[in-house]
Amino acid sequence: MARSIQDRIRERMDVLHLNPSSTANKAGLDRATVRKLLENDDQVPKLPTIQKLAEALETTELWLLSEQGSQPSIRSSELRAASATLPAGYEMPKDVPVMGTAAGSHLKGAFQLHMDPVDYVRRPPTLIHARNIYSLYVEGESMVPQFSPADLLFINPDKPVRVGDAVVIQVQVSPEGGYEATLGVFLKRNSEWITIQKHNPKAEIQIARSTVLHMHKVLTPNEIYGV
Numbered sequence: 001m002a003r004s005i006q007d008r009i010r011e012r013m014d015v016l017h018l019n020p021s022s023t024a025n026k027a028g029l030d031r032a033t034v035r036k037l038l039e040n041d042d043q044v045p046k047l048p049t050i051q052k053l054a055e056a057l058e059t060t061e062l063w064l065l066s067e068q069g070s071q072p073s074i075r076s077s078e079l080r081a082a083s084a085t086l087p088a089g090y091e092m093p094k095d096v097p098v099m100g101t102a103a104g105s106h107l108k109g110a111f112q113l114h115m116d117p118v119d120y121v122r123r124p125p126t127l128i129h130a131r132n133i134y135s136l137y138v139e140g141e142s143m144v145p146q147f148s149p150a151d152l153l154f155i156n157p158d159k160p161v162r163v164g165d166a167v168v169i170q171v172q173v174s175p176e177g178g179y180e181a182t183l184g185v186f187l188k189r190n191s192e193w194i195t196i197q198k199h200n201p202k203a204e205i206q207i208a209r210s211t212v213l214h215m216h217k218v219l220t221p222n223e224i225y226g227v
Contacts, residue, residue, distance in 0.1 A: 004041045008064055009034070012057035027056035044200065047145040062220075065146055065199075066164070066185070092122040096154070099134045100181070121152060124224050132157045133219075136168065136181075143183055144200045153183075154224055159217040161186055166218035169194065171211045182207070186215070 013023055020034040027034070029052055037043055045053070047061075054061045097117035121135055138151040146166065147153070155168050163186055170181040184196030184205060193206045194215065 003067060005044065005064055006038050006041050008059075008067060009038065009053065009057065012059055016058060018057075023053070023056055027052040029053075044145055047148045050145045092125065094120050094122045096121050096123050096127075097134050098137065098152075100136050124154070126223070126225060127154065127156075127219075130156055130158070136183075138183070141200050142198045146185075146199055147183065154219045155216045156219055156223075157214065157216045159219070159223075161215055161217045163187065166220075167196065168216045168218060169196065169207055169212055170214040170216070171207060172213055173211070179213070183218070 024031045024034040098119040138147045167186045168181045187195045
């Protein structure tokens, strides 16, 4: 049986010798928030709550959400800030194309793709030499809490996709050339289907490979910021 986010929160609380009240205090949350969350295994907290809990529980948002990635080998109290200077905004070229915005569809949360960019956003320094990256804005809540409405995603078509990666799958929805792309977590594929996962509500979506044009990797914060 798959473990819930509540199970992982309890595990980290045990490791750090915390209770719901002390966890909430450490995370800067209302004292009842963690208690109520642990009482309802069907509840999925919002992304800001996940971020605060991950920091308080000295783990990562990705591990809390899906148990992917490794646990930290050292406590956050043993860490120190890196000696790094972020570039000013004007130093980052505004040349990454935004290729669409999200809209509902039979794929339970699909992007309406555009042949031409609808906007341009600034290029993160670590992607300065990436030739084919593009971006999309999230609209809707099918991927909450991993991605929230209005989040900006950077997609690199040249990065290989692995099981567990967030992906954008471009599909042809009509013989006349109607295109859409759906966002999800890549689970598996065979000769006929590609299966992705949605978070809200939790569901596995099968997409016929005969309709798939491309499957592109959504870059993680670590890949974007060079961590």
